[in-house]
Amino acid sequence: MTNNDIPHVLSNWILDRANVTDREFFDSQTKIIDDGLLTSLDVVELILFIEDLRGEEVDIDALEPESFANIETLVETFFPSVSRDSQIA
Amino acid sequence: MPHSAAELVDRLGAMSIERAWDPYTSFDWPESLDPEAEYYMSPELMSLYGTEAYEALNETDRKRLSFYEINNFFSFVLLGERPVVGGMTERMYRKDTMGPITDYLHHFIDEENKHMVMFSLFCNRYLGRIYPEKKLAIDREMAPGEEDLVFYCRVLIVEELGDVYNRKMQEDSRINELVRQINEFHHRDEARHLAFGRAWAAELFERHTQDWSPAQLERFQDWLARYFASSWTDFYNPSVYRDAGLAGGYQLRQEAIAHPKQRAFRAEASDKLVRFFLKHGFLKEAPAL
Numbered sequence: 001m002t003n004n005d006i007p008h009v010l011s012n013w014i015l016d017r018a019n020v021t022d023r024e025f026f027d028s029q030t031k032i033i034d035d036g037l038l039t040s041l042d043v044v045e046l047i048l049f050i051e052d053l054r055g056e057e058v059d060i061d062a063l064e065p066e067s068f069a070n071i072e073t074l075v076e077t078f079f080p081s082v083s084r085d086s087q088i089a
Numbered sequence: 090m091p092h093s094a095a096e097l098v099d100r101l102g103a104m105s106i107e108r109a110w111d112p113y114t115s116f117d118w119p120e121s122l123d124p125e126a127e128y129y130m131s132p133e134l135m136s137l138y139g140t141e142a143y144e145a146l147n148e149t150d151r152k153r154l155s156f157y158e159i160n161n162f163f164s165f166v167l168l169g170e171r172p173v174v175g176g177m178t179e180r181m182y183r184k185d186t187m188g189p190i191t192d193y194l195h196h197f198i199d200e201e202n203k204h205m206v207m208f209s210l211f212c213n214r215y216l217g218r219i220y221p222e223k224k225l226a227i228d229r230e231m232a233p234g235e236e237d238l239v240f241y242c243r244v245l246i247v248e249e250l251g252d253v254y255n256r257k258m259q260e261d262s263r264i265n266e267l268v269r270q271i272n273e274f275h276h277r278d279e280a281r282h283l284a285f286g287r288a289w290a291a292e293l294f295e296r297h298t299q300d301w302s303p304a305q306l307e308r309f310q311d312w313l314a315r316y317f318a319s320s321w322t323d324f325y326n327p328s329v330y331r332d333a334g335l336a337g338g339y340q341l342r343q344e345a346i347a348h349p350k351q352r353a354f355r356a357e358a359s360d361k362l363v364r365f366f367l368k369h370g371f372l373k374e375a376p377a378l
């Protein structure tokens with residue numbers, strides 16, 4: 001998997017978890033928690049998935065709920081190098 | 090005969106005084122433990138038990154895995170006790186707890202603090218750390234009194250699931266003796282906490298939900314079913330599998346959670362608490378665990 005796939009992989013994981021079939025509406029700004037796609041209980045699972053993608057543990061004490069707002073904030077928080085790449089592109 | 094919480098706490102408090110113990114001096118804490126020397130958790134209680142991955146392990150691998158599994162168990166019980174102490178402290182000396190309930194909350198808090206010390210001594214000394222929680226609190230809208238019920242349901246779930254493991258391991262002579270004793274000491278206190286928790290939560294549920302709308306009740310029941318299922322997943326920790334030398338920890342977790350043998354175990358181990366929740370209306374149907 002290349003870095004560019006990360007936003008896509010995260011989106012698919014979230015939409016699968018939320019049992020969403022019509023995916024047209026979803027983009028990097030869609031609100032994940034405020035729009036009811038994931039609850040705080042799903043976030044536990046998402047963090048473990050992110051750790052698996054990163055290959056290292058996430059420091060939970062350093063996290064704010066805002067990091068889980070949308071795909072953009074997730075990528076910025078957990079995959080900063082991807083975030084920089086996409087800004088250049 | 091079921092007792093009211095106020096009737097129960099007198100007897101429970103007297104037992105707390107009679108059976109007082111001390112985490113620093115009630116055990117012989119060895120300098121170190123060798124993860125591969127013996128079992129630290131009953132094999133049947135390990136989170137990978139029954140899976141193909143477990144079948145592929147040799148005896149030494151299984152012992153090593155049991156060492157990390159017991160540290161995970163102690164870690165998440167410890168971290169689950171932290172909000173218990175916080176919540177009990179907030180609730181004591183309030184109008185609705187003043188008197189015998191508050192007197193008992195002092196014992197509850199005192200004992201939970203000892204448990205945290207006990208688990209912390211174990212994990213920090215032998216593992217070198219406490220496995221962190223991966224939970225993030227996100228506030229949601231609550232009905233009147235719902236916060237109280239959410240709090241006591243969380244307490245009941247962490248204590249009841251933990252107690253299933255404690256009761257099995259306190260009798261298991263195959264496992265490390267210190268671990269066996271820790272389970273025994275924990276169970277002795279938790280049996281009282283659970284008796285109190287069930288009686289008190291049932292009373293509060295009646296009191297608080299009287300004025301709820303059907304939609305509010307349904308939202309609470311839905312939360313509880315999902316929270317219950319989610320609590321079980323604490324046992325399946327990818328970091329444990331990695332520390333035990335197993336590759337693909339996240340995948341192992343998914344496989345173990347979905348495995349029919351693990352599902353059957355969770356259903357059986359949850360049965361008593363599920364029946365309690367159903368009887369009093371906390372749940373309207375048995376949750377998918």
Ligand SMILES: [Fe+2]
Pocket residue numbers: 170200201204275279
């Ligand atoms: Fe405890």
Ligand SMILES: [Fe+2]
Pocket residue numbers: 201248278279282
């Ligand atoms: Fe307890």
